[in-house]
Amino acid sequence: MIKFGTDGWRGVMAADFTFANVALVAGAVADFVLAHNLAGRGVVVGYDNRFLSDRFADTVAGVLTGRGVRVYLGRKALPTPVVAFAVHHLKAGGAVMLTASHNPPEYNGIKFIPEYAGPALPEITDEIEEYILRRQRSGTIPACGANGPARELTDPSRAYAEHVLKLIDTESIGKAEMRVVVDPLYGAGIGFLEEMLSGLGVRVDSLHNHRDPLFGGSLPDPSAAKLETLRDTVLREGAHLGLGLDGDADRLGVIDADGTYISPNQLLSLVYYHLVTSRGWSGPVARTVATTHLVDRIAADCGQEVVETPVGFKYIGQALMEHGCIVGGEESGGLSIRGHVPEKDGILAGMLAVEMVAVHGKSLKTLLEEVGDKYGRLYSERLDVHTGADRKPRIMENLRRLEPDSLAGQPVVGRFTVDGTKLVLENGAWVLIRASGTEPVFRIYTEAGSPAEVKRIQNAVRNLTGL
The missing domain is CATH 3.40.120.10 (Alpha-D-Glucose-1,6-Bisphosphate, subunit A, domain 3)
Structure with missing residues (x-):
């Protein structure tokens, strides 16, 4: 079917x-x-x-x-x-x-x-x-x-590039004397970031910039595990950033100057923080039910709304169109901003990452530490649990009945079923359990104030649901 x-x-x-x-x-x-x-x-x-x-x-x-x-x-x-x-x-x-x-x-x-x-x-x-x-x-x-x-x-490549450059602080990038390594992972994004950045005076090195339908024997996925060559090149060349695109360039992976992988949750938070503090933009932020609540803390500090959507960028795009959100994103790497098409765009996200380093004059890791000092640090993790197809109905029933008063030693203060079952704890930690629609896999998304608390919450949920 x-x-x-x-x-x-x-x-x-x-x-x-x-x-x-x-x-x-x-x-x-x-x-x-x-x-x-x-x-x-x-x-x-x-x-x-x-x-x-x-x-x-x-x-x-x-x-x-x-x-x-x-x-x-x-x-x-x-x-x-x-x-x-x-x-x-x-x-x-x-x-x-x-x-x-x-x-x-x-x-x-x-x-x-x-x-x-x-x-x-x-x-x-x-x-x-x-x-x-x-x-x-x-x-x-x-x-x-x-x-x-x-x-x-x-x-439409040239018209697209001209449009994106209008959304970016090109003047700051042009003055910053930056070096960036781009890895399009043999995909359709070859040439876009390279040409735009080079045109602004950025020194650009490029990896895997030719078509290979086998993607070098791997996946065109800009995750930390698939960007090791990019990381090594950033460190060897002393670059400010490494930018990796997926196969159709709608998602971005970022390697910071010291080799640190900046997760999509972290990048979304930084972009929102940058837009409201440096550009002076005002407006709500859209995120999926599985995406970091750090953007919620930034929004609350700015007196702005958070639009929570089901998983899938189609819902983020809808929020960008209908709620006037200045940025929307998801934990899997999709991101777009006001003034752009309501589609996730790894090329635009890469240009925004370069802009942030240029404007603030510091690494993304340092900027993230400043955001953490102001709003608190959050640690996010997704755990995929594979189950037999015969177990899925029983686990789904357990999820429907999952209404604990406390979890991992913290009172449960919210239960939401926008997409899956999400429990929010009194200290701000949360967990979401979703079933895959195509395979016998349950995804457990967890965010908390420490890696140890993330593990405690994961274990508690697995015990309660039978996962």
């Missing part, structure tokens, strides 16, 4: 991600576009550096044009945030992005980006899935017709 998860449909190539299934999804997207009278505005079709992504994109374009939908096809591999920007820039009716983001090389995927240039909300993907089911039941095979409107090749 073809299902759109937290961020699109993904599958193993030649197993379930086949040309036939890609054409089926493209036909359903065409059904959606036509039903909402968006065909005349056109659909952007983008693709990343994965094996056959360009061929899959060509199939999507053929199906769309065969249904009379105008298509803007990327001239080259493009990052997801650039394709989202193209929707806004071209005033298109939406976009189809061929990518599996940070998944292993054997995967590929499809994201649908609606006309508002952010991730598709559930009501949109539900409608597309319904069109897929109708086509499967009727046996309707989408045609890749040559008689429809001619596809138009497009490359």
Whole structure:
């Protein structure tokens, strides 16, 4: 069954991600576009550096044009945030992005980006899935017709870069005499950070800056474990920062000058702090239910609201559009700010990281210590617990009944079920337990004032739930 998860449909190539299934999804997207009278505005079709992504994109374009939908096809591999920007820039009716983001090389995927240039909300993907089911039941095979409107090749890279630079303090970066190492991990983000930073006078070194569909035998995931080469290069070259992108450049990993990995939770907190203290911005912050509460403390100090959403950047994008949030982010690395498209963007996040070092004249680690001195230090960790499929129903029932008065020696002062079960403790610590929607895995997100307390909370939750 073809299902759109937290961020699109993904599958193993030649197993379930086949040309036939890609054409089926493209036909359903065409059904959606036509039903909402968006065909005349056109659909952007983008693709990343994965094996056959360009061929899959060509199939999507053929199906769309065969249904009379105008298509803007990327001239080259493009990052997801650039394709989202193209929707806004071209005033298109939406976009189809061929990518599996940070998944292993054997995967590929499809994201649908609606006309508002952010991730598709559930009501949109539900409608597309319904069109897929109708086509499967009727046996309707989408045609890749040559008689429809001619596809138009497009490359929004320059317009995107000009837009991002307007969101950044380029003057401060230009004066800072910085050195930055960029690692796009063989992905679609190759060249973007390098060219923007070099144009501002930053000395830039680049790693893994050519297409490799096997991603060097690893994953295009900018986690601490996958950025060891970047870390070593930053230390060897004496760089101020190392910036790593995932396969479609919508997420960022940061290595500080001393080799410290700056987590997405920490980066989001720093960006929010920077926007309100250095830029003088005022407004709420959006975070998912699984993301750090350090931003809550900063917001409270500034008299601003926190918008808590379910997991998934589509909900963060919605908050950016509907609540006027100045920044929104998630613990998995997605981030965007006011004035940008409501899509997570690792390139923009990287430019903001460079701006913070340039403006404050200190490392991100030092800046984070100052934030900790002011608001308290929080330690976050995600623990994935694999369970047999037969155990999942019982654990889910235990979660529904999970209403303890105390946990790990602290009174429970809040219980929330926006997405999973979240318990907030009197001292500000919290834990969230969510079930994966695609595999027998439960994720335990925990944040507390010390690593030891994080472990105590994790152990207490596992005992109570049977995990």
